[in-house]
Amino acid sequence: MRILQTRALKGPNYWSIRRHKLIVMQLDLEELEEKPTNLIPGFYDRLLALLPSLMKHGCSEGRDGAFMERVAEGTWMGHVIEHVALELQTLAGMDVAFGRTRQTAHYGVYNVVFSYVEEAAGRYAGRAAVRICRALAAGEVYDELDQDIQELREIREEVRFGPSTASIVEEALARGIPYIRLSEKSLVQLGYGIHQKRIQATTTTNTSIIATELASDKTATKKLLGGMGIPVPKGTTVRRLSELEEAIADIGGYPVVIKPLDANHGKGITVNIRDLATAQSAYEAAQEFSREAKEVIVEQYITGRDYRILVINHRVVAVAERVPAHVTGDGQSTIQELIERVNRDPRRGYGHENVLTLIATDEMTQRLLELRGLSLETVLPAGEICYLKSTANLSTGGTAIDRTDVLHPDNAFLAERVSRNIGLDICGIDLICPDISQPISEVGGAVIEVNAAPGFRMHVAPSEGLPRNVAEPVVDMLFPPGSRTRIPIIAITGTNGKTTTTRLIAHILRGVGVRVGYTTTDGVYIQNQKVMTGDMTGPFSAQLVLKDPTVECAVLETARGGILREGLGFPECDIAVVLNVTEDHLGLKDIETLEDLARVKSVVPESVHSGGYAILNADDALVADMAHDAKATVAYFSLDPKNPILIEHAERGGTAAVFEDGYISILKGAWKLRIERVVNIPVTLSGRAVFMIQNALAATLATFLHGVKIDDIRAGLGSFVPSAAQTPGRLNLFTVGNYEVMVDYAHNPAGYEAIQRVLERMDHPRKIGVIGGAGDRRDNDLRKLGFLAAGMFDAVVVKEDDDRRGRASGETADLIIEGIEQANPDLPYQRILAETEAIETTLGKAAPGELIVIFPADVQRTIEIISRFKEASEPVRLR
Numbered sequence: 001m002r003i004l005q006t007r008a009l010k011g012p013n014y015w016s017i018r019r020h021k022l023i024v025m026q027l028d029l030e031e032l033e034e035k036p037t038n039l040i041p042g043f044y045d046r047l048l049a050l051l052p053s054l055m056k057h058g059c060s061e062g063r064d065g066a067f068m069e070r071v072a073e074g075t076w077m078g079h080v081i082e083h084v085a086l087e088l089q090t091l092a093g094m095d096v097a098f099g100r101t102r103q104t105a106h107y108g109v110y111n112v113v114f115s116y117v118e119e120a121a122g123r124y125a126g127r128a129a130v131r132i133c134r135a136l137a138a139g140e141v142y143d144e145l146d147q148d149i150q151e152l153r154e155i156r157e158e159v160r161f162g163p164s165t166a167s168i169v170e171e172a173l174a175r176g177i178p179y180i181r182l183s184e185k186s187l188v189q190l191g192y193g194i195h196q197k198r199i200q201a202t203t204t205t206n207t208s209i210i211a212t213e214l215a216s217d218k219t220a221t222k223k224l225l226g227g228m229g230i231p232v233p234k235g236t237t238v239r240r241l242s243e244l245e246e247a248i249a250d251i252g253g254y255p256v257v258i259k260p261l262d263a264n265h266g267k268g269i270t271v272n273i274r275d276l277a278t279a280q281s282a283y284e285a286a287q288e289f290s291r292e293a294k295e296v297i298v299e300q301y302i303t304g305r306d307y308r309i310l311v312i313n314h315r316v317v318a319v320a321e322r323v324p325a326h327v328t329g330d331g332q333s334t335i336q337e338l339i340e341r342v343n344r345d346p347r348r349g350y351g352h353e354n355v356l357t358l359i360a361t362d363e364m365t366q367r368l369l370e371l372r373g374l375s376l377e378t379v380l381p382a383g384e385i386c387y388l389k390s391t392a393n394l395s396t397g398g399t400a401i402d403r404t405d406v407l408h409p410d411n412a413f414l415a416e417r418v419s420r421n422i423g424l425d426i427c428g429i430d431l432i433c434p435d436i437s438q439p440i441s442e443v444g445g446a447v448i449e450v451n452a453a454p455g456f457r458m459h460v461a462p463s464e465g466l467p468r469n470v471a472e473p474v475v476d477m478l479f480p481p482g483s484r485t486r487i488p489i490i491a492i493t494g495t496n497g498k499t500t501t502t503r504l505i506a507h508i509l510r511g512v513g514v515r516v517g518y519t520t521t522d523g524v525y526i527q528n529q530k531v532m533t534g535d536m537t538g539p540f541s542a543q544l545v546l547k548d549p550t551v552e553c554a555v556l557e558t559a560r561g562g563i564l565r566e567g568l569g570f571p572e573c574d575i576a577v578v579l580n581v582t583e584d585h586l587g588l589k590d591i592e593t594l595e596d597l598a599r600v601k602s603v604v605p606e607s608v609h610s611g612g613y614a615i616l617n618a619d620d621a622l623v624a625d626m627a628h629d630a631k632a633t634v635a636y637f638s639l640d641p642k643n644p645i646l647i648e649h650a651e652r653g654g655t656a657a658v659f660e661d662g663y664i665s666i667l668k669g670a671w672k673l674r675i676e677r678v679v680n681i682p683v684t685l686s687g688r689a690v691f692m693i694q695n696a697l698a699a700t701l702a703t704f705l706h707g708v709k710i711d712d713i714r715a716g717l718g719s720f721v722p723s724a725a726q727t728p729g730r731l732n733l734f735t736v737g738n739y740e741v742m743v744d745y746a747h748n749p750a751g752y753e754a755i756q757r758v759l760e761r762m763d764h765p766r767k768i769g770v771i772g773g774a775g776d777r778r779d780n781d782l783r784k785l786g787f788l789a790a791g792m793f794d795a796v797v798v799k800e801d802d803d804r805r806g807r808a809s810g811e812t813a814d815l816i817i818e819g820i821e822q823a824n825p826d827l828p829y830q831r832i833l834a835e836t837e838a839i840e841t842t843l844g845k846a847a848p849g850e851l852i853v854i855f856p857a858d859v860q861r862t863i864e865i866i867s868r869f870k871e872a873s874e875p876v877r878l879r
Contacts, residue, residue, distance in 0.1 A: 011567035012607040023122040033108035038074030078110035084129035092152035163457035171471035177485045193487035193551040197478040211423035215452040235299025255301035258282040260290035302432040309429040311419040313477040318459040318468040325397030329380025336376040359397030400458035402465025410439035428454025493604045494579025502557040504699040508716030517545035518555040538562025539569030574612040576605040581622040582750035598622040608632035618645040637697040657701035688761040691754040729859030737873030738848040752788040764851035769793035775805035786819025796829040799838035801857035
């Protein structure tokens, strides 16, 4: 078996609209294509012995044991790998269930599709599943399963959101607020475009830098709070070990706490120090963990219980009592044995996978034991508690008990005062006192620390007590009731016309003052400024627009390549436009037929939410059929006012756009709203470019349904000129001296046929084509381009793209020439492979009155060449 390719999908996709996270692994079974599982001796037994939990896989039948029955009866190895990849992730704490395996058009090659939680873990699971099945099929023992599962756990912990970030993201999603992960860590954007807010763990857009810096300076925090009448422990800072004994005396003597000035997560802290030797050891540990300043804090040790009070937007939302990791002696077991016993608690797991974390014996543990004269081999007396960590952090094995409901109002008032004095929007206050249900003014206690970006885990998943949805007030703060969180998304797909329609929609919206971000095959534009060049019709460019904080509306050209490669770049959209489905890119990425291609394109309208619109071409049967699976309201456009789909739709009260009596009109049930005469719409070349009328219909309907007024749509249609500035490479006409040049990005048979219909309405004595084709198209597709060109032009120059896409030099051109000779053996043609040379040669030989039609691969370079010829042809004007 060989893995040929692995892709990770991240949005609505060809395989599933609802399941956005899928691995697509293309697998060549090689010799195993001839050996289903029932023909491999012992395979069933070896697989079940290794992964007995596969017995719970229901496969398509949905009942336990159904998958293993398929293995016994005989199924292909790709299907087995799908289930093994899913089970490996589940055993590593990532619950996944969706999968499917489909054979491609190539013998023995399958697409194995399965869901993932974290992409890196999904990819690893796919590779591990292949290794496992390869070994079992060969009759070998596979002894690396535990290693694979642990590796998956470590990958998961490295890349997954932490509990705090995850809780906020989940709360946002529950409210329909989308998110984009902006970094490998925890920087996350909530909402889109101009309405976005950002979080990083529990730091938010609202978090003050001054407040964060203040909270990280423990001495300054205590001074400020103490000056406001808030109880804090007496303390001082020490720069030299020689000053330590005097400092302890100054604050009233033992017991004391020693900690770094600016460390976090409890690192380098030693508590309840009662002698100088211990204090000196603690001083060295504190200095080791100090991030910048080498100052060390020495302060009074406050006796009592350790509480964390969480304050969000200056209101207390949760309280937890924290207990450091510890073991209790039984008079028989060593401390190491007690730790192992505690770690067998099913609530404990690796990292953040369970409510509690496994207790690890690290340097802090060894230091605490040494301070007490103990070791891991010590047998603790029955009932004696041995603390293994200086702090009560859950990440080091501590436990948390929810105490929110018993917090005394005076203590809540105190915490909210602390929050306002420090100025943090999300604030974790560490308070030590005998009993949080009593005012600390009466029972004693003090604020030990104030934490910026406090962890939420102890509140959302306490060891004991009621979990608290502390993410809710965070999202309330970022998005108060009535706030908008999304910008409208208009997505355009189809085989031809996407770029022009995208640009036209964006142009109309800009005309009414909307700040638009849009994507096309030539770049990404923010407010009509190109910010990135290249084919930008996939998920990367879509997210670029959605991440921009100035954008009020996204208009996204959405091509098949991006959908197949990664899925859509957004979970849902407001309006989808499907222009057409014609032959192009067939034979690539397992898309063999027009029906396959239509299924890819249908991902876009199926991703429109129920309150949006799916705009479909009623003249294209494959596109019109997409209405059956759309959950949004369907609207149609048509060049034929007698189209039966259109008529029936209007009779049902639907909305449509139609070309009738020379007008682009909107149908709303029985009513007709005329928008503009086609001859007044420049992009249609006074109605000669029928395919441009179709694009104008789609853009008119999309903007009308978006809420743009008819007068504004009419103004936008009338001011959108098919020029190199507004629509580069889309029906651009240039006058160069005494001849004309047309540039169009037609690159498939449907595009050639559309241009042919335009040329039939243009009066030129000779029409010369400069043509080519992409090397990754099928041989017959390239021949067809030549065949069509022979019927369009009086002479042809055949070129090739700079990127031959796997073909040898001249191979693509030869196939096109075969098509020319098949259609018209007498047609004059030249074979000039380099695109620049082909264009320059043709323009240099152009005769008066001729029309040169160029189908370029590099549009911008072609326009620059034409501009040079045009400039050279203009007479020099003397002042």
